[in-house]
Amino acid sequence: MAHPLDLLGGLLLVAGAAFLLFGGLGLVRMPDVFNRIQAGTKATTLGTLLSLAGMACLRPEWGLKLLLIGLFILFTNPISSQVLARAAHRTGAEKTVKTSVDRLAEDTGEAP
Amino acid sequence: MAKAREIALLFATLFLFWGMLNGSLAQDVLGVGLVAALVIAVLFRDGLAVLSEFRATPRAFFAAARYLPYFLKELVKSNLALAAIVLAPDLPVNPGIVKVRTRLKSRMGRLLLANSITLTPGTLTVELDGEWLYIHWVTVESTDIEAATASIVAGFERYLEVMYG
Incomplete structure (x- = not known):
């Protein structure tokens, strides 16, 4: 019988890897750049956090540093996504035909 | 003074981070962290830190x-x-x-x-x-x-x- 913390750590690592896989799948399947950024941001954030938590269970002595890495990711990941999305919108990245509304283009006076 | 408080907060946050990442209380490690945190805190005093504008109530x-x-x-x-x-x-x-x-x-x-x-x-x-x-x-x-x-x-x-x- 494995140590319960090892078991929990392994499960968390697998869960993290699964979310990262869904994120990758989203990058391939989503129709335009904004939807891809959405898939990428959310999956990498939770996937990485779960992996870090899994590592913390396997190596408790690394816990504090892993926590700090997690905090860094929580703060920087969404900011980089927002900046990417803004840059994409400003340079007129193509939006999928399914797009129902674009208030930002309306307000900045671009063609929708 | 608000500005000094901002700098002190940023400095404390950075220094704490440094300490946690190093996990060591050796004098040279702390010294480098002290200088680096101080320089960054002063240079980026108009930037945002996690605790700036936090209402400590x-x-x-x-x-x-x-x-x-x-x-x-x-x-x-x-x-x-x-x-x-x-x-x-x-x-x-x-x-x-x-x-x-x-x-x-x-x-x-x-x-x-x-x-x-x-x-x-x-x-x-x-x-x-x-x-x-x-x-x-x-x-x-x-x-x-x-x-x-x-x-x-x-x-x-x-x-x-x-x-x-």
């Missing part, structure tokens, strides 16, 4: 303690929703960019709000313009400003309002 700490689990719950929900979308054969998306308004006044409060929105179900902050936020939404439920604000912003705003104002 019991209510704010209480709100922060409730904000964190709420945020983590939303993050998990957002990932499950995303997994459901990318695994569905017909890819059920109805994307669009909607406009919402926030009542938050502080820069840090708005930053955290925009970050939180990006990490929660199907929403991504594209542009900030004062009190207005433009949100890319994978499955648009409403294009009305009030309704979209209620469903995207209100949940986080409740806590951030107490923490940062």
Whole structure:
């Protein structure tokens, strides 16, 4: 019988890897750049956090540093996504035909 | 003096980070960290730190303690929703960019709000313009400003309002 913390750590690592896989799948399947950024941001954030938590269970002595890495990711990941999305919108990245509304283009006076 | 307080807060945050990352109390390690944290704190005194503009009141700490689990719950929900979308054969998306308004006044409060929105179900902050936020939404439920604000912003705003104002 494995140590319960090892078991929990392994499960968390697998869960993290699964979310990262869904994120990758989203990058391939989503129709335009904004939807891809959405898939990428959310999956990498939770996937990485779960992996870090899994590592913390396997190596408790690394816990504090892993926590700090997690905090860094929580703060920087969404900011980089927002900046990417803004840059994409400003340079007129193509939006999928399914797009129902674009208030930002309306307000900045671009063609929708 | 407000400026000195900002610098001191940033310095304390950075130095704490340095200490935790190094896990050592050796004199040379602490010395390097001290100098580096001081230089960064002075150079970036107009920047934002996690604790700048935080209202250090019991209510704010209480709100922060409730904000964190709420945020983590939303993050998990957002990932499950995303997994459901990318695994569905017909890819059920109805994307669009909607406009919402926030009542938050502080820069840090708005930053955290925009970050939180990006990490929660199907929403991504594209542009900030004062009190207005433009949100890319994978499955648009409403294009009305009030309704979209209620469903995207209100949940986080409740806590951030107490923490940062």
